[in-house]
Amino acid sequence: xxxxxxxxxxxxxxxxxxxxxxxxxxxxxxxxxxxxxxxxxxxxxxxxxxxxxxxxxxxxxxxxxxxxxxxxxxxxxxxxxxxxxxxxxxxxxxxxxxxxxxxxxxxxxxxxxxxxxxxxxxxxxxxxxxxxxxxxxxxxxxxxxxxxxxxxxxxxxxxxxxxxxxxxxxxxxxxxxxxxxxxxxxxxxxxxxxxxxxxxxxxxxxxxxxxxxxxxxxxxxxxxxxxxxxxxxxxxxxxxxxxxxxxxxxxxxxxxxxxxx
Numbered sequence: 001x002x003x004x005x006x007x008x009x010x011x012x013x014x015x016x017x018x019x020x021x022x023x024x025x026x027x028x029x030x031x032x033x034x035x036x037x038x039x040x041x042x043x044x045x046x047x048x049x050x051x052x053x054x055x056x057x058x059x060x061x062x063x064x065x066x067x068x069x070x071x072x073x074x075x076x077x078x079x080x081x082x083x084x085x086x087x088x089x090x091x092x093x094x095x096x097x098x099x100x101x102x103x104x105x106x107x108x109x110x111x112x113x114x115x116x117x118x119x120x121x122x123x124x125x126x127x128x129x130x131x132x133x134x135x136x137x138x139x140x141x142x143x144x145x146x147x148x149x150x151x152x153x154x155x156x157x158x159x160x161x162x163x164x165x166x167x168x169x170x171x172x173x174x175x176x177x178x179x180x181x182x183x184x185x186x187x188x189x190x191x192x193x194x195x196x197x198x199x200x201x202x203x204x205x206x207x208x209x210x211x212x213x214x215x216x217x218x219x220x221x222x223x224x225x226x227x228x229x230x231x232x233x234x235x236x237x238x239x240x241x242x243x244x245x246x247x248x249x250x251x252x253x254x255x256x257x258x259x260x261x
Contacts, residue, residue, distance in 0.1 A: 010038065012237045012238060014044075014045065014237065015043075015235055016047050019211055019230065020032060020229040021055070021228075022052060023056040023061055027052075031250055032229045032249075035235065040076070041081060042082065043113075044073070045084050045113070046086065047206065053090055054090050074105070077103060077105055084111050087107065087125065110124045115242040116239075122202045123207070125207060191219075193207050194219060203221060208225065211230065211231055211232065213236070213246045213248070214227075214246075224244055227246065232248065233248065233249045234247065235247045
């Protein structure tokens, strides 16, 4: 897949991305590079699971495009973007470096973001509030193996769809939507994060972890999830007025190319 010029660069006040899972075959690195090229910001938050240490420990997969993602992040940092990296459960080794700064990137366990209109948001990956990861690590790894199998099938399926002229479609995302237990788990996770934000006096929370992009009010606080760059290719953005939006880059790209053709 080539990287095509879509439109002039757009500048946001803040961008949040998470769950990139560099080091896995399911990572949509080229689409993320394209997004980073076409969108700029004053502050970039990397909200965990940027590198998949779990997968790299088992069988390494690291094409040049995965290096390119990191290079684009560092390029933004050197150009003046304030880059904040919050490790997740898949890249938890980086938590031992919290409060340090490397190449213009600050590593923290959690962050507090103040929006342009003065609201305060807690920013965390979210795995510390996930009972499966926190209390049953072996179960999380078992779920990870099933997830990797789904993403492998997704690659084969979409290779066939491209040959037939059909757009990208996520098998893993579809399976999550049709499994009731998965939806109930996501809802419980969202409410747990919202409750934590409210308990600590924040106006909202930004997180990753569950690969389900969302912006929704929950019991008086605004819950925001960045989504991922494996299944959905989404980012959370804040404009210079403090308004939040989910950017669905794969869908945006497909529509833009369709209009151009």
